[in-house]
Each structure stands twice: as C-alpha cells, then as structure tokens.
Amino acid sequence: MSAVGTTEAGAVRAGAGASPAYALSDCLTMTRRELAHWARQPVQVLVGLVFPVMLLLMFGYLVGGGRTVDGDYVDYLVPGMLTLTMVFGLEGTMTAVTRDLEKGVIDRFRSMPMADGAVLVGRAAADMLQSAVGLLVLAGVGYAIGWRATGGPASFLGALGLLLLLRFAMLWIGIFLALVAGRPELVQAVQILVWPVGFLSNAFASPDSMPGWLGTAVEWNPMSATATAVRDLFGNPGGEPGHLTAAVVWPLALLLLFFPLAVRRFGRLGK
C-alpha cells in the first residue's frame, strides 16, 4: 500500500464499493445536487412553474370562449393542461442532461467510484419532484379560476398518479434524446417538435370538433389517452370510462422502450 492510501480519506475509501447502501447514498447525493440547483436559481424554478399557469390562463380566458365542449370549458381545459405540462417536462429534462454533458461534470462523475445509475436516478428524482410540485400549483390555480374535481379523493390521487406516470415516461425519452442529441442546438429542435405533439392532442379541444383525419391522429396520441382518463377520474367533461387501460399501457410501453435505451446510451458514453 502506498503512503497516500493509508491516510484517513484512503481508509474510508477502502471500504467503498458497489454495495446497495452506497448506491442509495449516491442516488441521494445526486438528488440533493438537483435540489441545491433550485435553491441557487429560485427565479428559474419560478418561471418553470409560472409558464404552464400562464398557458392555462391564456387558453381559459382568451382562447377558450369559442370552444365547442359540453359543460364548462375550464373543467375541460385544466386536466388537459395538467397533461400537457407532463409532456412539456421532456424539455426540462433534456436541457438539464445536455447542460451536464456539456460542462464535463458528467465526466467527473463517471471517473468516480459511484454507483453506475446514480446520475440518472438523481435526474429522475428531481424532475419527478418538480413535476409533482408543478401539478399541485397548476391544480391550485385551476381551482381558483373555477375548476372542480368531483370524482372523490381516491380518483383524484389516481389521476395524479396517471399524470406522473406519463411524466416518468417523458423523463426517460428526454434523457435518451439528450444523450443522442448531445448539443443544445438539437435540444431546441426537439423543443419545437414537442409543441405540435402536445397540441395534436385533446388537451385544448375535443377531437369531435376536428376534421376526421386530424381527430383520428389526436385520438391516437398517447397524451390524449391520459387526458381522457384523467378527465374521467376528475369527473370533468370529456372524460370517458374505459380509457384507463390506454392511459396506463401507453406510458408503460414508452418506458419499456426508452428506459433501457437511455440506460444503454449512458453506458455507451465511454465507447
């Protein structure tokens, strides 16, 4: 053993390994890092929360008047906006991952004896936490402008669960795309593409009001499945029973595809 290995730091380190305790500790450290970013950049966090609120108010008050939806448009709109926010979360994930890759800090993480997946787990935990907070804020604002969920507490929680499941699927798509794209320019391209995908759904308008082919595309959008099931659980107009399965299966299918792709891509950074 060399002289440096017998110092205190070396002695502690000698016991380090890939044990589950260390893996958990690494994941917590990476999550703490993301939370520390929030504390450092409160304005950015605030903007992230305010943006969907702005969209909600714009659509609710400016655009909403002309919508052909049975019942109160706000009751139709709020679940749609909640769903849209989950899909747009993809952008935040991509931006964060790309920024890390660019700064070289990922290289330092990878040259350390930490658990392999901790970088991704930290990202996932922080993004999910932020999305959960975002959901509650948006739901609160929705309540303030007249949205009411009438499905009962169990259904309410079930709806939040479906929304977060969609966000979780988006998270891994975001990580994968960021690892593939790697550069901020390409992130921008994806950001632009997320908008039509987000709007080609029943978030703002019922597919019944659209030309046939468009309505079909909208109905097949995985996001529409979540929005419809969530509306049903909230007891809002536009909800239909029987979409629950699709709202679970779609995100799960995306997860099954993109989770392994993202993990593999991360592992291939060294190739």
Next chain:
Amino acid sequence: MPSEAVLVEGARKRYGDKDALDGLDLAIGRGTVHGLLGPNGAGKTTTVRILATLLRHDEGLVRVAGHDVRTGAREVRRRIGLLGQHAALDEELGGRQNLEMFGRLHHLGARRAGTRADELLERFGLADTGRKPVRHYSGGMRRRLDLAASLITEPEVLFLDEPTTGLDPRARGEVWEAVRSLVGGGVTVLLTTQYLEEADRLADRISVVDRGRVVADGTPDQLKARVGADRVDVVVRDATRLDEAAGLLPVARAEVTVDVDRRRVGAPVADRMAALAETVRALGAAGIEAEDIALRRPTLDEVFLRLTADEKEAAA
C-alpha cells in the same frame, strides 16, 4: 505490487477509420511526474480518458494503480484524480458545495466530506469564495477548484489533461505551484501539455506523442540534448550570402535550417555562449553583415519536427 503506477502496452483506439491511438506504450513509475507532450490530435486526451476509465480502448493492456481499467474500473476510480481539459464542476453550485458533493460520492460520509471540502478550499486559497457559484469564478480559481476536486481522496495517480491551456500567465503559475506542491506527497502525476516549458518545469520524464504513438521518451534533459538545447539564429543582410553564412555556423551543415524569405539561417547548438561567440567571429572574418544574431530556446515545433523526423528515419 508492480512498480509502475501506470502501464500501457500497445493501446489502440479507433474512431471510425482514424487511429486515435496506434499502439501507444507508456510506463510511469510510482511517485513521479510524467509529461505527455504533443500537438493537438496526437492522442494525449484519448490516452488520459482511457486511463481514467472514461473511454474504452480497443486493444492492448492498460493498468492504473495496479488494476486493469477494463476489469477493475471501480478499483481504478477509487485511486485516481482527474483534471480534464475543461473544468468538470457544477457551475451552479458554490465551490464548497461542489467539493462536498464529490466527497460524498467518494463515500467519505457527510461529516468527513464537509471537513475535507474546507481543508481543500483553504489549501487552494479559495476559502473565502466557497459560497459563490462556480460560474462567477475566474479561470484560475476554477482551475484550482477543479484540481481540489480531483484531490478529494488523495489519489494515488493524478491525471492532468492540459491543465494550463487557455490560462493567463499568472493563473498558469498558480497551477504549476499547486502541482509542484503535490509531488512531495508521493502522488504519481500524468500531465499532458502542448508546452515544452510546462513539461520541462514539472515532469521527471517526458513521452513525446505523435499520431497515437510515443515517438520519444526520456528526461527533459535527454530530450533537449537530442534536439539541441538552444538555437543560434542569424538574419543576414545580403540574401545572396545565405548559403555561405549557413556553412559558417559552428555545427554540421545538415543541422542548419535556411529560411530564404526571412534571410535567416539557424541551427541547434550545445554550448550556447561558445556557439554565439564563434558565429560572430566567423561571420566577421567572412565579411558577412548580420542584421540580428540571437540565441533562443527550441520551440515545441522544432523538438517535434526533429523527433518525428528521427522516427521516420528509424522506420526507413
């Protein structure tokens, strides 16, 4: 236990149809500072990334601190520190937050990670800047924090990839000072650089790298002896007498380079003062007027051209 802290034998790495490493060999003794000298694209960074387990090589043996980088990556990671070309820090966090996070990821535990962060901030003169986000740091401060981060666990082997590229002279001096202070502690250092001066000042041994291979290897003095430690350059007033002047320099004619555009002849010399005196005398005796006569250190280009020329001759 092998005496080498780093051992590389016949390492190859291909990117598409380009060989980034083409059979690179390297042996670095424990507790020494080894310089990897070469131009951009020579394979220096690729070598460091392979040694630091960030990149997998295609062929060859690569061992760091007694462990194979392929099969014992985690063991290697526990024993190395890495200072990459660009600061590998979390720009949004403060200096102390960065060091504490890296300490936790090295599994020092929360308390020890905190005290270690404070020790390192103190040692690198960053104690009063620990709370400021790193993106507001100056280039030199960032580099020092980066170095501190690579020393969290007192590594056995430290990789410094062009540690001073892009820094102003003062910051460069600070980094050199910091590296020198480490060497006493028994750390093995692998340093890549484009600057001969840097390798000269810091390294015990130097490997000159070109196109993914080591083309020369030795102590700084040995390498400089191969290219001539200094050069005499003469700018001749009358361009028609350039060849004549070239023949008067106190070295073999083959060693002399002639630059017609600048009316300049020059050659590497062993004894600088004697060579200067002899040149002045010989030019005076021949009646050749000189606009300028100067002694100067060889540039990396010259070291390089010379060593790669030797390599080509050896191959021929």
